[in-house]
Amino acid sequence: MTTRVLNRKMTPMEKFLLAIMAIYILVVASQSPKFFSLETAFDLARNGSGAMILALGCLIVLISGGLDVSFAAIAIVGGYSSVLLSRALGVDNLLFIITVAVIIGALLGSINALIIHFFQLSTLIATLGTASVFHGTMVILLGAKTFTRADVPQSMLDFGAFSIFTIKEENSQYGLTIFFPIVVAVGVLTWFLLYRTMIGRSVFAVGSDPESASRIGINILRTRLFVYMYVGALSGLMGIIYFSGLAYINPAALVGTELAVIAAVVIGGAKLTGGEGTILGTVLGVVLWQLFQNTLVHLGLSSSFNDLFFGAVLVFMLGFIYLRQRQANKRALVFTSN
Amino acid sequence: MNKVFKFLGRDRDLSILGLVTTAVIVVLYLMLGSRLFSLGGLQSMSIQVSEFGFLALAMGLAMLIAGIDLSVVAAAGLSGVMAALTMSGKFIPITPENESQIIVLGVTVALVTGLLTGLLNGFIIAKLSVPPILATLGTMILYTGIGTAITSGSSVSLQVPSFAKLATSTVGPLPMVFVMLLAAFIVVSLILTRTRFGRKVYLFGENEVAARFSGIKSERVILMTYAMIGILVGLAAIVIIARANSMRVGFGESYLLQAILVVVLAGFNPLGGKGRVLNLGIALVLLQVISTSMTAFAFSPYAKNIVWGGILIAVMGMNHYLRAGAPRSRRTEPPTETVAIALEQSRR
Numbered sequence: 130m131t132t133r134v135l136n137r138k139m140t141p142m143e144k145f146l147l148a149i150m151a152i153y154i155l156v157v158a159s160q161s162p163k164f165f166s167l168e169t170a171f172d173l174a175r176n177g178s179g180a181m182i183l184a185l186g187c188l189i190v191l192i193s194g195g196l197d198v199s200f201a202a203i204a205i206v207g208g209y210s211s212v213l214l215s216r217a218l219g220v221d222n223l224l225f226i227i228t229v230a231v232i233i234g235a236l237l238g239s240i241n242a243l244i245i246h247f248f249q250l251s252t253l254i255a256t257l258g259t260a261s262v263f264h265g266t267m268v269i270l271l272g273a274k275t276f277t278r279a280d281v282p283q284s285m286l287d288f289g290a291f292s293i294f295t296i297k298e299e300n301s302q303y304g305l306t307i308f309f310p311i312v313v314a315v316g317v318l319t320w321f322l323l324y325r326t327m328i329g330r331s332v333f334a335v336g337s338d339p340e341s342a343s344r345i346g347i348n349i350l351r352t353r354l355f356v357y358m359y360v361g362a363l364s365g366l367m368g369i370i371y372f373s374g375l376a377y378i379n380p381a382a383l384v385g386t387e388l389a390v391i392a393a394v395v396i397g398g399a400k401l402t403g404g405e406g407t408i409l410g411t412v413l414g415v416v417l418w419q420l421f422q423n424t425l426v427h428l429g430l431s432s433s434f435n436d437l438f439f440g441a442v443l444v445f446m447l448g449f450i451y452l453r454q455r456q457a458n459k460r461a462l463v464f465t466s467n
Numbered sequence: 468m469n470k471v472f473k474f475l476g477r478d479r480d481l482s483i484l485g486l487v488t489t490a491v492i493v494v495l496y497l498m499l500g501s502r503l504f505s506l507g508g509l510q511s512m513s514i515q516v517s518e519f520g521f522l523a524l525a526m527g528l529a530m531l532i533a534g535i536d537l538s539v540v541a542a543a544g545l546s547g548v549m550a551a552l553t554m555s556g557k558f559i560p561i562t563p564e565n566e567s568q569i570i571v572l573g574v575t576v577a578l579v580t581g582l583l584t585g586l587l588n589g590f591i592i593a594k595l596s597v598p599p600i601l602a603t604l605g606t607m608i609l610y611t612g613i614g615t616a617i618t619s620g621s622s623v624s625l626q627v628p629s630f631a632k633l634a635t636s637t638v639g640p641l642p643m644v645f646v647m648l649l650a651a652f653i654v655v656s657l658i659l660t661r662t663r664f665g666r667k668v669y670l671f672g673e674n675e676v677a678a679r680f681s682g683i684k685s686e687r688v689i690l691m692t693y694a695m696i697g698i699l700v701g702l703a704a705i706v707i708i709a710r711a712n713s714m715r716v717g718f719g720e721s722y723l724l725q726a727i728l729v730v731v732l733a734g735f736n737p738l739g740g741k742g743r744v745l746n747l748g749i750a751l752v753l754l755q756v757i758s759t760s761m762t763a764f765a766f767s768p769y770a771k772n773i774v775w776g777g778i779l780i781a782v783m784g785m786n787h788y789l790r791a792g793a794p795r796s797r798r799t800e801p802p803t804e805t806v807a808i809a810l811e812q813s814r815r
Binding site for chain 1 (some may be wrong): 535537591595596597598600601602604605606607608609610611612613615616618619620676679680720724727728731737767769770771772773775776777779780783784787
């Protein structure tokens with residue numbers, strides 16, 4: 130069933146990302162022999178899982194022709210409110226916490242969809258507005274108290290510490306977190322929804338041309354509701370994963386990371402104008418970003434250099450893709466931008 | 468009187484905005500009175516609006532040519548950091564004799580860095596045809612990255628005491644920084660309304676393809692506009708370091724949302740070609756008055772976020788419904804060929 134994904138030709142973006150990643154890994158590995166270890170891979174899997182979930186949601190929004198900057202706020206609102214609810218009710222159950230967070234996320238996402246649809250707003254501006262409204266409302270209603278380890282629900286602590294398998298060494302042990310299979314599951318689900326269901330096709334169609342899509346009978350409102358609710362639900366899930374991994378709950382966290390997630394998806398080849406984007410590209414984009422975020426220490430560079438590398442690669446790749454597009458347009462006598 | 472009505476009738480955005488602003492000011496005056504509208508209160512408001520005003524004006528310029536500049540705050544941060552490093556005495560020792568030269572050098576560094584960030588944005592957008600939102604998303608991360616790498620993320624303090632006077636000195640009753648902002652608004656307004664370049668900016672924003680076919684060198688318009696944005700960003704950085712007497716990357720991150728908000732509120736169309744500097748000034752006044760009075764009422768800063776986000780959505784929504792004859796998607800017509808092709812492609 131998955132052969133088709135594996136057999137399809139890689140897009141130029143994907144090849145590029147792979148090349149950059151290969152060069153980077155070779156350089157780092159030559160500098161630091163410790164880099165090539167399962168420990169590094171497991172660390173990456175742990176640190177990058179939240180970003181990967183958000184990115185998969187973001188991919189769907191970009192394919193639908195939108196741009197959502199509220200998902201980080203939704204992740205925090207969903208995660209924080211469900212932890213508070215679990216503490217207030219005394220229900221220390223992971224399934225309950227996740228369900229509540231996912232439902233809250235989906236509800237907030239549906240608000241986004243309704244505003245975008247009925248006001249015909251630019252999705253960036255609408256979600257900029259809702260992001261601050263969501264986050265502000267949460268803080269006003271629920272407060273902005275941080276919870277340290279002692280106050281985090283036990284089920285979340287267990288969840289954050291759980292490994293599917295552990296490797297013991299003489300004086301250390303490390304393992305692959307439970308987050309990894311969750312991320313894989315989310316990836317497969319997203320792939321299935323996008324490429325194997327009618328609603329996924331509608332997302333592509335709406336992203337390519339909303340007017341034409343509505344003429345062939347695609348319900349634009351329903352498609353948008355699906356897109357933004359799916360992103361919201363994933364964000365809620367990510368909120369719990371994030372808090373569980375940190376074992377520390379801070380309602381001001383994550384704010385400001387949304388643009389970096391979008392950037393990671395964009396270098397994976399998703400077009401801002403909609404209708405284009407691949408899961409593999411997104412995965413590669415996030416992995417490259419996470420490599421820069423987490424492994425520069427192996428080169429002896431401090432974490433202050435994280436954004437510099439990622440930003441430089443981003444600007445370079447964007448310039449490259451669009452320059453090619455521009456030259457193609459020139460040859461074909463296309464005068465509109467993009 | 469008739470003339471006034473004629474003038475107001477010509478620009479609906481201006482009339483609505485002016486009316487709302489007047490109403491808000493009157494209501495707040497009745498509620499807060501001299502707490503807000505004393506000389507000291509007005510002065511502190513005008514100082515607060517200054518650093519943000521430059522960034523909002525920069526964002527407005529970007530929206531005039533159908534762009535957006537997500538990098539303004541990051542670029543201002545980088546310019547501020549470079550200037551602060553120059554004036555920190557780390558590289559050039561500061562003595563009482565060379566202090567004024569150092570200040571001139573620092574200000575120049577801020578302006579040049581700002582200009583360079585703007586030119587890089589302009590180059591990527593004009594010469595490589597990257598959509599503005601993506602180009603500036605990339606450079607936003609890049610500028611933040613450069614700033615963080617230089618400073619290791621820590622704050623850089625200034626060691627030139629006389630520079631801080633810029634933030635406290637006044638021209639008559641007006642704070643110096645506010646005079647700078649006013650001057651910037653007037654200059655930009657004159658450029659936009661009285662020069663050929665300004666005309667081209669509006670034409671380009673209205674319809675890029677048509678502008679190109681009417682002989683406007685569109686790449687130059689983009690480059691020059693982003694260069695102007697860069698200079699405004701440099702000015703913002705100067706005001707910020709004068710007031711804070713130090714600079715760190717990440718300063719004023721919340722300004723990004725506010726800048727977009729205030730520009731949209733002022734009637735600038737994100738799709739380009741529409742917007743007046745005068746309206747932007749009024750919108751800035753409105754935002755600042757609301758913000759200061761919310762502090763006076765002792766609301767939390769998060770409440771401010773709700774109000775701003777709410778205003779943004781409300782204004783955009785209102786604009787949508789006020790727009791005469793806004794076309795809605797119809798659903799009765801048969802599928803077109805393009806979407807059939809799109810569907811076919813997505814299936815592959």
